Amino acid sequence: MPAKEERPPVHDSKPTTPSAQGGGIVAVLAVAGIVAALMQTLVVPLIGELPQILHTSASNASWTVTATLLAAAVSTPTVGRLGDLYGKRRMLLISTVPLIAGSIACALAGSLAPMIVGRGLQGMGMGLVPLGISALRDLLPPERLGSSIALMSSSMGIGGALGLPIAAAVAENASWRALFWASAVLSAVITVLIWILVPATPATPATPATPATPGTAATPAASGSPAGARGRFDVVGAVGLGGGVICLLLGVSKGADWGWASTTTLGLFAGSVVLLLAWGVWELRVTDPLIDLRVTARRQVLLTNIASILVGFAMYAQSLVVMQLLQLPKTTGYGLGQSMLAAGLWMAPSGLMMMAVSPLGANLSKARGPKVTLGVGSLVIAIGYGSSMALLSAPWGLMIVTMVCSAGVGLAYGAMPALIMGAVPQSETAAANSFNTVMRSLGTSVSAAVVGVVLSQMTISLGGHSLPSEDGFRTGMLIGCGVALVAAVFTLTLPRRKADPELQATALAERVAESTEGAR
Structure with missing residues (x-):
């Protein structure tokens, strides 16, 4: 196995300051997670009207939901690993870009294709939740970490639950496009708040952590800074995991429409098995894996x-x-x-x-x-x-x-x-x-x-x-x-x-x- 390549320290562009260790971090990241989760249920009140709005069939209109799910499943592990390598704050800011772009694309859409593209971009913003959880671990003192992580983790469910009534109210009393313009504005506000209030989470090389044994926590490096990740981003691993997850979720999501015994559905499930097995073999051999399967196991x-x-x-x-x-x-x-x-x-x-x-x-x-x-x-x-x-x-x-x-x-x-x-x-x-x-x-x-x-x-x-x-x-x-x-x-x-x-x-x-x- 080749030796790991040493990388110079990588920092976000904004330094960590003690004043930033307050409730503002938790509030901003929790709201960011809620906004990202809102995108998951944003179109649910419109499902019945989307065939007429987009001049398509009901079956095709359902892709506006499926596209968000698939994009989130593929992009989330990729964004998470990039956050470990290059800093969580940096990737938090980058993750808001597809949220804004996707919302604008949906607001301007007049047909199915741009709506699906926009919904896929919105799904990519779901990486905000795990990135936010990990950033909290780097930025908060231990006594505040538990409650903050619990709130951040729950933001997925909170956003999904609140999305339905909010979207329904807007859809019944205003143009459906207002839903997406509002989500674009919210995403832009979140971007600004992250830039102002969330400090850097430097990915600095440190003394390697002591590996955890089953049932115990890993012991971090004996330094005051977070133990950073080193190495290169695993492009092959990202593609392999993304392909396997897409095949699996697509088969599960559309199997009822296509038929569970249809060639398409069975082919997707078989492709998922092959891709994920090949991905697993690759991850065990590569020096810097996307997901360390030994840790995951x-x-x-x-x-x-x-x-x-x-x-x-x-x-x-x-x-x-x-x-x-x-x-x-x-x-x-x-x-x-x-x-x-x-x-x-x-x-x-x-x-x-x-x-x-x-x-x-x-x-x-x-x-x-x-x-x-x-x-x-x-x-x-x-x-x-x-x-x-x-x-x-x-x-x-x-x-x-x-x-x-x-x-x-x-x-x-x-x-x-x-x-x-x-x-x-x-x-x-x-x-x-x-x-x-x-x-x-x-x-x-x-x-x-x-x-x-x-x-x-x-x-x-x-x-x-x-x-x-x-x-x-x-x-x-x-x-x-x-x-x-x-x-x-x-x-x-x-x-x-x-x-x-x-x-x-x-x-x-x-x-x-x-x-x-x-x-x-």
Whole structure:
């Protein structure tokens, strides 16, 4: 194996300053994550109108959702690794560029192709979330890190929940183009705030971290600065992972439309297996891999990523069921006859609930460890699904269901980065968190496919139209409950750690640095 090439220190363009270590960093990065997540649900209120707006079929219009998912899955691990190599602040700023460009492209679109391009660019902005989580680890003192990471991690769910009512309100009361112009303005504001308030996260070469053993955290280099990544960016690895993930998610997302046994769907799944296996072999041989599979294979990282798939599945299933139930006509006997705007407003408190429980989850992780928080969160999600069996008949009942489920998601999502970062070197935090984000996306994609199949198979006929039946909705919720319970049981296999050795080591290094500086 060739020796690693030494690289000169790489810094962002803005120096780190003590004054920047305040709440402004957390607020800006959390809002950036929420804005990026908003893009995921921005077009949902327009799905019914997009065929007429874009002069295309309903099947083709669905690509406006699929394109965002695929772009996010491909770009997120790439951006994460670049953040480790060249500084998180720099990549945070770069990640806002496609958000702005994509929003403008969608606002100006008059046909399908530019809309798909714009939506793909918007999806690339999802890298803001794992980059922000990793930047917090570099910039905040240990005592503030847990609650800040929990809030940042929950921003994906918060943005998705708040996106529906906001988008529905704008779509019903203004031009659909206003949605995208507003998102462009928001993205531009976020860019300015990151530039002003978020300090540099230098990727400086440091003494290598002591590798972590399964169930323990990696010990960082004995210096006050972050342990930076060295080496070159793995272009082949990025292409291989991107191709494999695209084939997998495309097959999962469009399999119901194309047919699960169709040549196209089976070919995509086979291509995914081949590409991901080849990618794995390459990553194990290359000197500077995109994702260090040896680190990813550590028990704590591997099991957390598997749990992330399960929680991602459980998170998304209820949103598919609840939104349809709220909007189905009352003549079905179980539909609640709400408008898109009203349905979105009934679901909006779930995003606020997720935000509210984030600090509670951080406190629980601090007291009992993130493993416990992940398990409790999964159980709360299961309780929310279970309660739906008695609460499906009224809008307020569904609001309670979504709030309970979102509380569980907030707890679980906040614990995942803590588990990941407690088992990887600090120089790989952005890449590891990005890969974890892809695992969550995989869970939501599989959830959409499974629940979609259930609702399409269990139907009633009304006015010549086929609609999901009440039993179909109940089955979808029970599946979500079962998956959440599996996630809770799965967390028992995670190693338990009451304290984070890395945070303790970081705090010790900071005290040593301060003492040395004072002696000078």
